[in-house]
Amino acid sequence: MSDAVISIERLCKRFGPTTAVDDVSFSVAAGSVVGLLGPNGAGKTTLINCLTTLLTPDGGTATVAGRDLRADPHGVRASLAVTGQFAAVDETLTGRENLVFFARLLGLSKPRAAARAGELLDRFGLAESADRPVGQYSGGMRRKLDLAVGLVVPRPVLILDEPTTGLDPRSRETLWEAVRALAADGMAILLTTQYLDEADALADRIVVIDHGRVIAQGTARELKQQTGGSVCEVVLADAAVRARAAELLAASTTVSVREDSLVVPVSGTDDLGGVLAVLKGGGIRADDVAVHPPTLNDVFFALTADHAHPADRAHPAGHSAPEARA
Amino acid sequence: MTATSTAPAPAPAPGLWAQSALIGGRTLKHFVRSPMMLLSTFGFPLLQLFMLLATFKIIVHDTLGESYVVRLAPLVILITSFSAIGSSAIAFWVDIRSGVFNRLRVMPVHALSMLLGRMLGDLVRILGIAVLVALIAQLPGFRFRQGVAAAAGFFVLVALFGLMCTSLAVVAALSAPYPPVIMRWVQMPTLALTMLSTGYMPREAFPSAIRPVIAANPVSTAVEALVGLSRGGPLLVPVLATVAWTVGVSALCAWVTARRFRGFVAG
Numbered sequence: 001m002s003d004a005v006i007s008i009e010r011l012c013k014r015f016g017p018t019t020a021v022d023d024v025s026f027s028v029a030a031g032s033v034v035g036l037l038g039p040n041g042a043g044k045t046t047l048i049n050c051l052t053t054l055l056t057p058d059g060g061t062a063t064v065a066g067r068d069l070r071a072d073p074h075g076v077r078a079s080l081a082v083t084g085q086f087a088a089v090d091e092t093l094t095g096r097e098n099l100v101f102f103a104r105l106l107g108l109s110k111p112r113a114a115a116r117a118g119e120l121l122d123r124f125g126l127a128e129s130a131d132r133p134v135g136q137y138s139g140g141m142r143r144k145l146d147l148a149v150g151l152v153v154p155r156p157v158l159i160l161d162e163p164t165t166g167l168d169p170r171s172r173e174t175l176w177e178a179v180r181a182l183a184a185d186g187m188a189i190l191l192t193t194q195y196l197d198e199a200d201a202l203a204d205r206i207v208v209i210d211h212g213r214v215i216a217q218g219t220a221r222e223l224k225q226q227t228g229g230s231v232c233e234v235v236l237a238d239a240a241v242r243a244r245a246a247e248l249l250a251a252s253t254t255v256s257v258r259e260d261s262l263v264v265p266v267s268g269t270d271d272l273g274g275v276l277a278v279l280k281g282g283g284i285r286a287d288d289v290a291v292h293p294p295t296l297n298d299v300f301f302a303l304t305a306d307h308a309h310p311a312d313r314a315h316p317a318g319h320s321a322p323e324a325r326a
Numbered sequence: 327m328t329a330t331s332t333a334p335a336p337a338p339a340p341g342l343w344a345q346s347a348l349i350g351g352r353t354l355k356h357f358v359r360s361p362m363m364l365l366s367t368f369g370f371p372l373l374q375l376f377m378l379l380a381t382f383k384i385i386v387h388d389t390l391g392e393s394y395v396v397r398l399a400p401l402v403i404l405i406t407s408f409s410a411i412g413s414s415a416i417a418f419w420v421d422i423r424s425g426v427f428n429r430l431r432v433m434p435v436h437a438l439s440m441l442l443g444r445m446l447g448d449l450v451r452i453l454g455i456a457v458l459v460a461l462i463a464q465l466p467g468f469r470f471r472q473g474v475a476a477a478a479g480f481f482v483l484v485a486l487f488g489l490m491c492t493s494l495a496v497v498a499a500l501s502a503p504y505p506p507v508i509m510r511w512v513q514m515p516t517l518a519l520t521m522l523s524t525g526y527m528p529r530e531a532f533p534s535a536i537r538p539v540i541a542a543n544p545v546s547t548a549v550e551a552l553v554g555l556s557r558g559g560p561l562l563v564p565v566l567a568t569v570a571w572t573v574g575v576s577a578l579c580a581w582v583t584a585r586r587f588r589g590f591v592a593g
Contacts, residue, residue: 052432078339078434088425092356104348105435107339133359149429 003029005065005156005188006051012059013046013212020046021057022212030156033179033189035203037196039300043212044192048161051190052082065156081150081158081187088146091135095126095145098134103152113152120148124178140171147178158182160191164198176201196220196295208303216303223303224294229267231298232275235260235288248282249275256301263298266291342436349430349443350450356417357451363417367409368455372462375402378526379466390528392557399463400552401525403456404545407488408516411495414448415508418499422590437591441583445492452488453481470556480555483565486572487548493579500586525549544571 004027013021021043028034038044049055051062053073061068067075082088089098099117100110108116121130124144134142143163150158160179164172179202183189193199199206200220207217216223236242237260246262249255252274256263266272272291279286294302339345357363378398386394421427421444430440460468460480470477494512502508520526522536523545532540540546548571550564 054428054431074434077432080432082429082432084425084428088429090352090426092359093352097355101348101352102429102433105340105345105430105433 005030006034006062006190008047008051008060008062010060011047011050011057011062013043013050013055013057020212021050023060024209024212024214025060026207026214026217028157028188028190030188031183031186032204033183033191033202035199035206036190036192036209037194037199037206037300038192038209039194042210044209045161046212047209048159048190048192051076052080052159053077079155079157081155082161083143083147083150083159083163084161089134089142089149092133094131094133095121095137095141096130098145098149099152102149106153108153116152120151124148125174138171140167140174143167143171143175144178147175151182156186156188158187158189160189162192162194165194172198196299208300210300210303223299226299226302229265229294230291231294232264232266232272233290233292234262234264234275234279234286235290236262236284237287241284245279245282245284245286248278248284252278254302256298263301265294265298265302339434342439342442345436345439346442346446349439350446353417353444353447354451357447363413367406367413367451368458371402371406371409372459374405375399375459375463376466383466386527393467395463395466395468396557397525397549397553399460399468400549400556401520401523401545402463403459403484403552404487404525404548405520406455406459407452407484407491408512408520410448410452410488411491411498411516412509412512414444414492414495415498415502415512416505418444418496419502419505419508422499431591437587441496441587445489445496448492448495449485449488452491453485456481456484456488468556472555472558476555479565480552483548483551483555483568486569486576487544490544490572490575490579493576493583497579497582497586500583500590519543519545523549542567544568544575547571 006028008027009025011021011024012019024043024047026034036044036047046055050057050069051064053069053076057069061070063069064076065079067079069076089095090101093101096114096117099120100113103113103116104110117130118127121127124147126141126145126148129137129141134145137145147160147163158179163179164175167175176198179189179191183202189202191199191202203220205217206220206223208215208223216226218226234245236245242257242260242262246255246257249262249264253264253271264271264275266275276289340348357367375395375398379394383394386392422440427440431437460470470480498508498511502511522532522540523543524540525545529537529540529546544567547564547567550560551568553559554561554564
């Protein structure tokens with residue numbers, strides 16, 4: 001990949017007997033957003049910690065803006081802007097002082113740092129609160145300041161580690177707009193998230209990981225198609241009835257059993273009719289039936305089910321070869 | 327919204343000392359914005375100075391034939407240094423586990439500057455408070471009577487004592503499982519060292535059995551050296567003993583710090 005700004009090949013990280021990142025390969029091109037999707041404990045944060053040089057990988061290679069993770073960690077750090085799950089800004093300092101502090105650490109003179117801080121405060125709508133201690137900021141304002149701090153000097157790569165966790169919808173939207181603008185300006189952006197809608201809204205390409213492995217990658221549309229386009233959720237409160245229904249449905253389709261329901265991928269009315277016919281044939285009365293677009297849960301359950309039975313998989317997930325962005 | 331187009335071109339990242347100075351400046355800002363810290367490291371020692379003077383100055387003057395402030399002012403300066411250990415250690419404990427520290431770790435910032443910045447900030451604060459205490463102590467009669475060089479030497483010794491204190495603070499921050507432990511580690515030993523020193527009363531006032539311990543106590547050697555450099559008196563032995571104590575303890579702390587800090591930086 002000639003235009004890959006982040007390039008990860010067969011990266012591994014182990015903690016004792018646990019392999020937190022297992023043979024992970026993918027790349028992020030300039031001007032694109034790749035969403036790294038997975039549940040808690042899937043290995044997202046370990047992977048990010050490797051990429052940001054906080055952890056040394058045990059195997060594989062990765063380059064950030066052409067700098068090798070192991071050979072030139074300082075160069076990697078000089079190419080990165082990182083915004084974490086918990087805003088990494090100084091609560092005692094004001095918003096402006098935070099920006100000036102980090103800008104000066106990166107080599108800007110006092111007047112240039114002050115000018116840059118002013119620009120960024122304006123751009124992120126923080127000018128009015130610029131001289132208040134960050135301890136008095138709302139969660140959304142902190143996240144915006146955190147992102148602004150990452151941008152005090154130009155960087156080719158932005159890593160966003162769950163940037164909108166805990167934010168209200170309006171703050172999320174504002175942050176999304178900022179991220180889109182940064183991608184449009186040519187930054188290569190790696191976004192980790194637990195929210196499919198966030199990946200949907202921002203990512204050109206999504207990499208799904210679980211138990212440290214890449215279990216699928218593609219565009220949001222491609223991933224959803226792997227689950228069959230939509231899902232049919234059959235609510236069955238009675239555990240015995242639920243188990244019997246699962247057994248009947250499993251003969252013809254992929255079933256994931258949830259706490260009080262069964263979820264089956266359906267790609268059209270025939271599929272849906274089939275599901276209802278099986279239930280009726282078994283004399284099972286559902287408490288409720290709903291058809292909706294797949295959520296992250298649905299995609300995820302479908303993918304992990306695929307992963308457990310690779311032979312049944314219609315579209316093999318390429319976790320061994322680095323792929324170009326879609 | 328343009329993102330990087332207006333961003334200034336990256337300059338080469340500043341060197342270790344420039345980055346340490348910036349981080350030290352942040353440490354100082356935290357200090358002056360924390361009323362509790364100002365009170366505990368500056369307010370209480372000053373209060374102690376004036377309370378003790380009010381209570382004992384006549385007795386001491388009658389017994390020793392000199393003003394109590396002559397030794398009490400240097401002692402209070404050392405106490406402000408001691409009280410910096412706990413507050414600085416707790417602040418550093420929190421700092422090295424904070425998002426800001428994590429951000430610094432993923433920036434092209436020298437790892438050592440996070441440590442040196444903390445120590446520089448502490449040293450400037452300890453020296454600043456020492457100057458203020460020395461100035462305020464002029465009111466009840468504290469004076470530098472040995473000339474400018476001796477006065478400069480007075481603050482050099484205070485800086486060495488401060489270096490020892492900030493080194494201890496760093497070790498405590500890197501070793502404590504949680505912050506309240508730090509106060510337990512720091513309060514009793516520093517109080518004992520202060521009480522069993524020649525700061526409050528001369529060595530002769532202690533039982534003869536413990537006089538060697540009193541004399542060897544770093545607070546005693548530092549008080550004697552500071553008295554020598556301000557009012558006048560024996561210098562060589564107390565100064566050398568103070569330098570040996572402070573440099574020795576700081577070097578030991580540096581060794582422990584080097585081993586523990588690597589773990590924090592590497593995660």
